[in-house]
Amino acid sequence: MGEQAGLKVAVIGGGSSYTPEIVEGFIKNYEQMPIRELWLVDIEAGKHKLDIVGNLAKRMVKEAGVPIDVHLTLERERAIEGADFVTTQMRVGLLEARKRDEHIPIMHGVIGQETTGPGGMMKALRTIPVLLDICRDIERLAPEAWMLNFTNPAGIVTEAVTKHSRVRSIGLCNSPINFKKFLAEQYGVTEAEVLPEFVGINHLHWVTSAAVKGVEKLPELLDGGKTYTATNVPTLGWDAEFLRSLGAIPTYYLKYFYMTDVMFDEMQEALSKDGTRADVVSRVEAELFELYKDESLRVKPKQLEQRGGAYYSEAAVNLMNSLYTDKHDIQTLNVSNGNTYDFLPADASIEVNCVVTAQGPIPLPPRRVPEHIKGLLHAVKTYEQLTIEAAVSGDRGIALQAMVHHPLVPSVSVAKTLLDEMLEANRAYLPQFFKL
Amino acid sequence: MGEQAGLKVAVIGGGSSYTPEIVEGFIKNYEQMPIRELWLVDIEAGKHKLDIVGNLAKRMVKEAGVPIDVHLTLERERAIEGADFVTTQMRVGLLEARKRDEHIPIMHGVIGQETTGPGGMMKALRTIPVLLDICRDIERLAPEAWMLNFTNPAGIVTEAVTKHSRVRSIGLCNSPINFKKFLAEQYGVTEAEVLPEFVGINHLHWVTSAAVKGVEKLPELLDGGKTYTATNVPTLGWDAEFLRSLGAIPTYYLKYFYMTDVMFDEMQEALSKDGTRADVVSRVEAELFELYKDESLRVKPKQLEQRGGAYYSEAAVNLMNSLYTDKHDIQTLNVSNGNTYDFLPADASIEVNCVVTAQGPIPLPPRRVPEHIKGLLHAVKTYEQLTIEAAVSGDRGIALQAMVHHPLVPSVSVAKTLLDEMLEANRAYLPQFFKL
Amino acid sequence: MGEQAGLKVAVIGGGSSYTPEIVEGFIKNYEQMPIRELWLVDIEAGKHKLDIVGNLAKRMVKEAGVPIDVHLTLERERAIEGADFVTTQMRVGLLEARKRDEHIPIMHGVIGQETTGPGGMMKALRTIPVLLDICRDIERLAPEAWMLNFTNPAGIVTEAVTKHSRVRSIGLCNSPINFKKFLAEQYGVTEAEVLPEFVGINHLHWVTSAAVKGVEKLPELLDGGKTYTATNVPTLGWDAEFLRSLGAIPTYYLKYFYMTDVMFDEMQEALSKDGTRADVVSRVEAELFELYKDESLRVKPKQLEQRGGAYYSEAAVNLMNSLYTDKHDIQTLNVSNGNTYDFLPADASIEVNCVVTAQGPIPLPPRRVPEHIKGLLHAVKTYEQLTIEAAVSGDRGIALQAMVHHPLVPSVSVAKTLLDEMLEANRAYLPQFFKL
């Protein structure tokens, strides 16, 4: 890559409302990472949104005065051909599918969430075949490209790509970068001066160390008595005794597992008030696209930041930058386990600190893996492996095993009911399960 | 051992209503395994029952005409000194404690069971310190003895003994021998002609192979269409599609995990009708001891067989026999993992087929470990490890982590409530948690 | 197998001088293992010997009065079709090739031996492709057959079969059965009453435990002061201090590694007196075939026992018998490692105690693996893996790496010289290395 005059980036799902963020990132980092061609690609159903957001992207680039060519296209192969980076931010089935992912489980007393539980499983079943299809293009047209998956469930889909294609793929989540920002803000230092360690997998990690300028701050972070000054406090809402004896800070998503009762009640209440999270997002997106249409808008609008997914594009641009410049900095990424955890398969995706080199990320083994968390981690990874196998094979029996063995699904009978309803509800997107 | 004129066996908890079974076993096997001294030992509170059952044991031995000296004692050290085998069948806290183990969880919507879930955890916390105290005696007075644990939760307590003493210890459960008997009965062959493989740990195993005269019968056993002729059918009550896709027969205890809803409802209903299982057992035991008092009774009464725990003593006598005679037969036992499962610690207890030699059992690695079950297995083992650590340290934080990470406990808040109530209810038996 | 009226056995290399031994074994075990058809198959070049030994086999069967049909054939496919067992006792390149295997290394100061060192490597390179070709037939014509490899180097060729075919294969050596016989004889007990543990791989194992009726006898066996009564004493010739600190009895073949100087000198001297071992064997074989020609000979001649390879056929017949009858006895076999040794690959062949069932052997993990021996064991296994890869690929570079990394080859330059000369000398049997 290093010898090229400029880079080519393809953004699959380029019509997303997030696109202005990543475009802003490319503009800011232009000096170190000179992107020559930016291809925003989407499917026919997303053409309208692609046009709106794509034209905003063009205006942003022009305003910034950087020589990035922005291409809008529905032809995926043209976008991918010769690309240095391919990012994916897809939503197979659109927000309508997400709505069902969130709604159906709650009807049966189970957490209904976009990435965790039966909802996340359905999203994975819909997404993996599409993503592997994209991989076939990349293998053929851009075999040296790096594929960056923001597409959720990011850990599962990255593992699927690793297992079933030759594409070099990395999964990304904004949760670790958010923790780093919290830690830096809390102690008044830069992000480069903090080094938290993350143990686990995507949306199921525990922070087991939090060094600030080399000094361990975890004990005081776990201590409920501390007056926090930062805004996005990750220990809020957790029981203090539990945190102290856990000896680690769980990611927000672990509330679905450790505080299932509270989370379910919140979800059920929110559902009756605002509908699903998908409904809320749907309204926010509509407003954003209204803004984007405004020809006088030439920068990323402030309102996008409220959309959630904060710092996703910062994480993505950081990663591309370090891959491109062989930077050797530490980023928290979803990559293959290797020997990192001896109780998980080598090809399982994990979320882990990595040193990022031009040859790819190298995982940094956490110094300490609390015994407490190994079982739950293995249980969720088991579900993930089965989900991938089900997505690729279309085998209903394997899908049932995945559903049954998810720790949030309370019994075989509930699992069967959920599987029946949810496969049926997703029939249009799951041809592998409905072969003649 | 082999050079002695006869063997010495100490039965800790000798006043148990089960004792006539094991005595019958010793009588039947006298030729191969000549026991000279049988010491039944109990605590002061159990003296009355010890006298009743001990005198029955003496009458049984006399009736059979075998030269076994039966000793009744409250002095544990005398019983243990120089013993070849020490068996434990204790119930720290008696049936009253079991009652609470079963009752309190149900009050909070959680499975309340003697060995599984919060009830099993409390039983372990009460039992482990007492058992380790016995181990101190064995280390000193009978360092070459084999300790056979029937005391539940047998896997956990055996692991505790392995980790915290030098005693040679093996855990025993009647579940595997029952499966073998079912399989033999079903196909009209002898037990020696069947070879099922068990994957997992005590009360959490899956049968992954079922060879009859060397031919694999698992697929047809999993097939719901089969007309069973045996009485104790292990696939009854399971969903047929689930079983087929699981590709293994789960132990009965796995219903607490896979059919939590059904099992909880059954328990709640039974509770309102008959009280806890402890209440039922209490009544049965009272009737048994009435029988035992009858001086004309000189053999094991038929009624004992309805007590549950079928074939426990057969399993125990088989094991002693094979250790004594260096028999090299295959038995399913609770021993240390070693390398058997690469995702569990080497010192974790597992329930596994073993070749029994005079130097001890050697675990036979199962040929196939389904991916499906690894996560749940690891999750429960994590709870078990934490429980042992809590029992030995008396650390409430570790106990909380054990409770939280048990797959049947739905949240941190329920875990805290259960822990508070159950530790308090067991205060008299948990001095390690109530140090000044 | 169990349902057939009788068994079919194919002996590849049926013209070997050993054949009368295995025939004798089949005759003796006819009751338990009723062989209906015995197919002795050989190549064109071996037809003469096949006829001689095959006719003796027919006379032996007739004399014994057992209804085994003995077939002599050059058509391998007919012999294999529908077979229950296929045994291999081949010598690709005949004794002439062995002669070169033994002679060339000695010319360059390196141990020249049939199975160990550069000689064994060449034998593996010649044999593996032929064996895999046979496997293609078995996969097609007798997919349920068990293949028993006596063909040396038995561990390497068995691993090659496991890695590169779907044939169910087991490797066999007479060294473990000889140790058991020694142990039984020494203590005046039956073979069933001894249980030695073997750690390692074929021709590179250490006996780490030697239980006699369940009592550990290893310390006294290692103690030089003991007066041995048995004839085939495995500790003879070893340095007493070395043995004691090793804490294990090494197999005879380990003298090539631990006593390289002494062994090399012996070989060099023997070479000048009697030629290579191949020359000696050649003379013995000629004499045997003279005997076999005698039409009045109707039993295995005593002289065959001096041929070496004692108890090979006993080991083979025992194994077939236990596979056929689902016997669950313990035999020492060459099978895949699985998790037995965590420092070796799962698909590496190891020589290990196994429980033999109708579904195949299950390896029994040794209780103790001395740290001392892990490095050497891994070093030789590395050479073996590379040799298999070289044999299958015909890649000279990999062959060079195999040769260099054999612990008995002193340097890269010697390795290159040996490789050049030995590949050239075997050109006729190594087409994979001489592609145009």
Add this chain to the structure above:
Amino acid sequence: MGEQAGLKVAVIGGGSSYTPEIVEGFIKNYEQMPIRELWLVDIEAGKHKLDIVGNLAKRMVKEAGVPIDVHLTLERERAIEGADFVTTQMRVGLLEARKRDEHIPIMHGVIGQETTGPGGMMKALRTIPVLLDICRDIERLAPEAWMLNFTNPAGIVTEAVTKHSRVRSIGLCNSPINFKKFLAEQYGVTEAEVLPEFVGINHLHWVTSAAVKGVEKLPELLDGGKTYTATNVPTLGWDAEFLRSLGAIPTYYLKYFYMTDVMFDEMQEALSKDGTRADVVSRVEAELFELYKDESLRVKPKQLEQRGGAYYSEAAVNLMNSLYTDKHDIQTLNVSNGNTYDFLPADASIEVNCVVTAQGPIPLPPRRVPEHIKGLLHAVKTYEQLTIEAAVSGDRGIALQAMVHHPLVPSVSVAKTLLDEMLEANRAYLPQFFKL
């Protein structure tokens, strides 16, 4: 550390001729790593040299105008008390012992080298007890200090410290930094722009990747046809075909294993011309100390660079700097294996790229571990483990096993002879082997 006004460093073996190098390093890095106190400590026998080199150090500091207090002392405890860093550069038995380490093996046909083979083993046996004694002081007087071992054999002694003390210890060698300098020089880039990967242990590593600005250059480095421009070419002297098929660049020290014949001949010839390497070093040191005495010398003399050990102090200062400043750069260090290599024990020392943080180095798992090298690596590590055990226990049997299992020792009989002679020759330094 971060909150102190300045750092305290103790140099054990401060009288070494190398000291001016490390002093120069401290002066150059003063801005980032402000050392307040530098304690040079030595034993009585080294007092004369300590005075000479210590006074040079004082002159160097004064000349540079940095406020470092240089203390010379024979009181180890005072030097260690409260230190932030303790470096060790000892030579137990002085050059006389090294002379014997090099000479005796050659007399018996074995490589005689300071760190590799029987010589290295003796050095380890002499050094480990002394080092562990120092550790006792550090545990008591400076428990937070980092101990940096340059003392050879650096891998073995670091593993001994990790296994037998609570001191935080890191082993250092100049070989990796030399390779980085070669690579940077060869391609005209900075050291920060190269990233070679090292697989193995101290003095037994293979370079398996050599990225320059993120581009893999290993194939062309292995290609003999390349015209090198750098001076210190690591592929010189190796057979081209061997290197290519190895697919990695072996460290110089691997010539003792791969080119034993050539190296032995060179050593024998050098011995007859110049005596041992110890003799040569002895002469060089005498000259250096003559120079150091010169009161007008106020900087490190150029001649020291010819002494060998190039860049040792640069490596050391880099490491201290990164530990002090929490730098997160990549350095190649000797640390505990953890899960890096699944075929070696977790507590084995390995030489590996690490990210250096204030909390210590984190090993970066190599992306590729060639199968070829696993056996030799494990064999040498086995010898190392046994050597540590022998050093700590003084058990002659274990020492014999270490010697026998070193790949360069050809037989048990040679091992016994070497052990007898070398233990006796080192009697004054090996009290653990000569207890009454």
